[in-house]
Amino acid sequence: MIPLIKRILRTGIVTEKRPEPVESVEIAREMRQLSDDILRILGRALTIRQVDAGSCNGCELEIHALNNPYYNLEGYGIKFVASPRHADMLLVTGPVTKNMENALKVAYDCTPDPKLVVAVGDCGCTGGVFGASYASCGAVENVIPVDVRVPGCPPTPVALLQGILAAIRR
């Protein structure tokens, strides 16, 4: 136990006040406003249900990174939940496969109104390298309505934060 506590103390708080690098000034301002906005708009935390509707899992790696201590998503009152019924927002990666089309529609229908949908990654936004085919519906918006698109292959955690912010501000 003692080495564990020592390690916690030695690590300290690594959460970044302003995520690096270039966009940092603007992002820092955005992030300062973010928790205020969430409280003002929603009166409570923003809850996200992430749905992988056919990705290569690259986008999931970066969505996971949002939970690491540097980005510390929960520190802004945003958290991932296990059910779409508990969610304010669906964060959907694509392309939407034909085999996931039905499950994605069900998840959307189960999410209470008002709801937001953020399409993540080049594939979620346009179908990407996989496009639309016998096995793929292509972009998320071909299956459910989309509010905000976050392109990138995969988008960086900072880009994901910006996208989530943009959706809340709408």
Next chain:
Amino acid sequence: MTMRFHAEPIEFTRQPGLGAPVWAARAADGDDLMRFAVSVHRHEGRLAALWGEDRRQRGEGFRLHCVFALDEGHLWLDLDLPAENPVYPDLAGIFPAANRMQRATRDLVGIAFEGGSGGGDARPWLRHGAWPADWHPLRHDAGEGGGFPNDPSDYDFVQVGGEGAHEIPVGPIHAGIIEPGHFRFSVIGERVLRLEQRLGYQHKGVEKLFIGGSIADGARLAGRISGDSTCAYAWAYAAAVEAACGVNPPPRALMLRALMLERERVANHLGDLGALGNDAALAFGFSQFMRLKEDWLRVNGALFGHRFMMDRIVPGGTASDLEAPALRAIVDQCDAIGREVKDLRKIYDEHAGLQDRFQTTGTIHADLARELSLTGVAARATGLILDGRAHRQGYTPPPPYAALGVRPATDERGDVAARAAVRFAEIFESLRLLQEIAVGLPDSELCIEFAPVADAHGLGVIEGWRGEVLVGVALDGAGRLARVHPHDPSWQAWPALEHAVMKDIVPDFPLINKSFNLSYSGHDL
């Protein structure tokens, strides 16, 4: 150079090039294939991959490709099948891993298996009802497809009876940030009697997209088969193309590829060790390892311009170089991360609550691992010394690993604790390799231009962080991609997970699942 194996009459020819040792031959008929498969199994070999190819547009029929692995290397045995009624013997009774591969091949190419050794599983695998049973996307006369009614079909799960037995269906959307798949648990109380997986939800038609593309188009797609293994796939694809075209990548490029592959391995192992802590309620472990992983990815981003190094390994060499300051940064970071991981390993090892969850949970033994043709972390955690980067009796790893002298990590316990321990050991070994590569990077060009060779084929095999990644490539008469088959180690590991959870309790499933951390996308294609 030709060679026979185990006194079987089939004569194999060595594939040219610098890649992993591959021997190719054609079976005379189905019986020939069966006999050879039995012989491989008897000598504790494994089934590495199985796929089909439509060659009717060339005036031939269909071709079945089987890749077996022995200590000496990979044996690529194919079998020509007639254009009408293409059927081959079911291999699943010899190699259980064949079951899902054969069903996927029937769904996609429309070649059937019957007789032989298995029970002839009639259920589809990747086809869920988005296209009709008599339409096969990888046939050249299939057209683009699409426009079919998407009519998700019922799936005939094996039912478990008896008093108190019931089912828990989970998925396809899971309760976390994870890829989709369906798990059907049969339980009594909290104890798992049986787990049956249904996969294919990530099927996005990757293999059809390769057909007709250029070698460069294929490279971009290969890097997106399983994002967490983008370097392994990019290298396996490049190695297959290079073998087909008789191209040897320059020494500096080979070393840089290994550097990227090892960086990919460390990144994933760091993430998995954090997630394993999290699933055993040690949030401290999650925070610490995810912090280290983020540090690691940021250096990737700074040095390669991409946090996961996508599209940096290309046929002919690499698309990125590293200068002296970058190499110094890598050496320094390896020192720093190594010190931290050493401390964290001690904390994990001595944490009673964590070890209580890890030890004797999700156990599989070496005999089962061998029976299922398992590779990678999960196989080495049962004590099997299977690592394509390391020397073993009769096997010399391909460059640059032959010169690096990789020490494979093993643990014989076969449980979650063993899979964690193998990851720790592999992080330290990869950090050592990275430092060795960084200080001894040879000078040469980075990438050589080459023209595709018509009607050529090649196989690339790479030891990715999860296990053995394999890509088979066939070029057409114009030097474009006629068929590309990527094979993820998850094909063999998903059935092992079904075994690992038996007799454990439902709440341990997330932990056991995470200790395997398998790819859905790489499997579903």
